[in-house]
Amino acid sequence: xxxxxxLTYGRENGGAMAEAAEQGVRRGRKFDQVLxxxxxxxxxxxxxGASVDDIAREAGVSKATLYAYFPDKQVLFREICAxxxxxxxxxxxxxxDPSMTVEAMLTLAGExxxxxxxxxxxxxxxxxxxxxxxxFPELARDFYRNGPGLIHDRLVHHLHHLVQNGALQVxxxxxxxxxxxxLCKASLWEKLLFRMDHQVTEDRVRRSVRGAVEMxxxxxxxxxxx
Amino acid sequence: xxxxxxLTYGRENGGAMAEAAEQGVRRGRKFDQVLxxxxxxxxxxxxxGASVDDIAREAGVSKATLYAYFPDKQVLFREICAxxxxxxxxxxxxxxDPSMTVEAMLTLAGExxxxxxxxxxxxxxxxxxxxxxxxFPELARDFYRNGPGLIHDRLVHHLHHLVQNGALQVxxxxxxxxxxxxLCKASLWEKLLFRMDHQVTEDRVRRSVRGAVEMxxxxxxxxxxx
DNA sequence: TATAAAGTGAACCAAACAGTTCACTTTCAG
DNA sequence: CTGAAAGTGAACTGTTTGGTTCACTTTATA
Numbered sequence: 001x002x003x004x005x006x007l008t009y010g011r012e013n014g015g016a017m018a019e020a021a022e023q024g025v026r027r028g029r030k031f032d033q034v035l036x037x038x039x040x041x042x043x044x045x046x047x048x049g050a051s052v053d054d055i056a057r058e059a060g061v062s063k064a065t066l067y068a069y070f071p072d073k074q075v076l077f078r079e080i081c082a083x084x085x086x087x088x089x090x091x092x093x094x095x096x097d098p099s100m101t102v103e104a105m106l107t108l109a110g111e112x113x114x115x116x117x118x119x120x121x122x123x124x125x126x127x128x129x130x131x132x133x134x135x136f137p138e139l140a141r142d143f144y145r146n147g148p149g150l151i152h153d154r155l156v157h158h159l160h161h162l163v164q165n166g167a168l169q170v171x172x173x174x175x176x177x178x179x180x181x182x183l184c185k186a187s188l189w190e191k192l193l194f195r196m197d198h199q200v201t202e203d204r205v206r207r208s209v210r211g212a213v214e215m216x217x218x219x220x221x222x223x224x225x226x
Numbered sequence: 227x228x229x230x231x232x233l234t235y236g237r238e239n240g241g242a243m244a245e246a247a248e249q250g251v252r253r254g255r256k257f258d259q260v261l262x263x264x265x266x267x268x269x270x271x272x273x274x275g276a277s278v279d280d281i282a283r284e285a286g287v288s289k290a291t292l293y294a295y296f297p298d299k300q301v302l303f304r305e306i307c308a309x310x311x312x313x314x315x316x317x318x319x320x321x322x323d324p325s326m327t328v329e330a331m332l333t334l335a336g337e338x339x340x341x342x343x344x345x346x347x348x349x350x351x352x353x354x355x356x357x358x359x360x361x362f363p364e365l366a367r368d369f370y371r372n373g374p375g376l377i378h379d380r381l382v383h384h385l386h387h388l389v390q391n392g393a394l395q396v397x398x399x400x401x402x403x404x405x406x407x408x409l410c411k412a413s414l415w416e417k418l419l420f421r422m423d424h425q426v427t428e429d430r431v432r433r434s435v436r437g438a439v440e441m442x443x444x445x446x447x448x449x450x451x452x
Numbered sequence: 453t454a455t456a457a458a459g460t461g462a463a464c465c466a467a468a469c470a471g472t473t474c475a476c477t478t479t480c481a482g
Numbered sequence: 483c484t485g486a487a488a489g490t491g492a493a494c495t496g497t498t499t500g501g502t503t504c505a506c507t508t509t510a511t512a
Contacts, residue, residue, distance in 0.1 A: 130356070179409055183408055186401060190374050195370075196375075
């Protein structure tokens with residue numbers, strides 16, 4: 001059971017900073033440039049594919065400067081991933097109005113979820129982190145917890161409310177949340193991941209989400225009173 | 227290890243052979259060893275992570291021999307992927323008895339699909355090929371077509387029959403098939419991919435598939451005649 | 453403006469790695 | 483039994499890359 005106490009702490013910025021100061025990471029004038037450059041190159045080329053020289057060039061910074069900030073490539077990589085997770089959290093954190101109908105709430109949530117996953121960054125992060133997970137297992141786990149896992153928990157939380165309100169009938173909240181999330185990706189995700197499609201139109205996302213909501217309601221809606 | 231002296235006649239695998247003869251790929255006594263070694267190492271370490279020396283060692287073959295077969299590392303990699311796709315196809319190709327009930331058929335199909343994806347190989351191939359897709363886009367597409375795409379097509383085909391038999395009511399077959407496949411992975415896939423879980427019990431697969439079938443039927447079953 | 457901190461760039465090192473070569477041995481079909 | 487084909491292993495080449503160093507320039511600030 002995910003405990004999921006309401007996660008509305010005011011995680012105001014410091015944002016990117018939060019995870020940084022940990023291991024031998026020093027800061028300086030061009031810190032953000034380095035981060036930005038590394039983000040670009042890592043996301044484009046993966047961990048092995050990205051050379052430190054490329055990153056430094058992209059960042060508009062000398063390699064010496066880069067190594068003045070980060071003790072090595074791995075730490076830099078972790079830092080980027082941690083930062084990106086925080087961004088993702090922010091995106092998920094958007095409040096959902098509890099006065100909406102079930103369908104409206106699910107639709108909104110679904111579009112957020114699908115929108116994130118289908119975004120260029122979503123795809124790349126997914127590919128990158130799942131692929132590099134053998135080398136950085138704790139990193140993959142962190143990503144899951146702060147990304148997909150968090151979305152899952154929030155959804156369970158909302159579904160729980162809806163059940164208590166009598167709007168839904170769900171015995172296995174965990175499964176139901178997961179089902180909904182998977183449904184939102186239907187007909188889009190794998191094709192994108194394997195580069196059968198290059199972009200996804202708003203329309204296709206909506207079709208997918210509408211399908212997900214319909215299916216979810218067909219299964220979990222409270223039957224009309226006899 | 228070199229007791230394999232005598233097994234060279236069998237030449238069983240008419241199938242995997244198909245893709246091989248294409249580009250500068252020559253064969254010889256130890257061809258299968260090389261393939262097997264490469265499969266192991268690539269799957270474990272990815273494309274960059276695998277060194278040709280490692281592969282040769284794992285295969286119990288000298289590097290010179292390896293390069294006598296394959297002109298370079300990329301061709302070897304492609305060859306492995308093509309071969310694995312064929313295996314996957316075989317697995318999917320298992321006939322489904324048309325006299326089964328809808329639920330039974332979906333359950334069987336679901337368990338096949340989920341079983342494959344959750345297998346060690348399924349995970350690794352997915353991670354590897356989606357991750358390496360930037361470098362080998364056509365490879366990723368081939369994998370999709372011969373793997374997930376093929377499963378999808380077969381499912382659409384079966385669903386079509388079920389609709390014609392009046393067992394189901396589906397307007398968007400494509401979407402429905404995709405939904406079902408996604409549902410089968412619910413609560414298992416992402417956790418596995420990001421290494422939150424190491425193994426998946428038969429039970430958990432069944433729970434997932436049962437959930438998928440229930441949901442699918444709730445949405446697409448033909449309502450009882452009034 | 454003086455001065456220390458931050459940043460530069462180019463050279464450099466060592467390790468890893470793809471791919472080649474070659475003299476030598478093993479295998480096996482005729 | 484023999485000779486050609488297949489395989490060996492170890493050394494070697496050339497390149498890439500992570501990481502270091504250092505003399506020098508830029509920037510900020512008190």
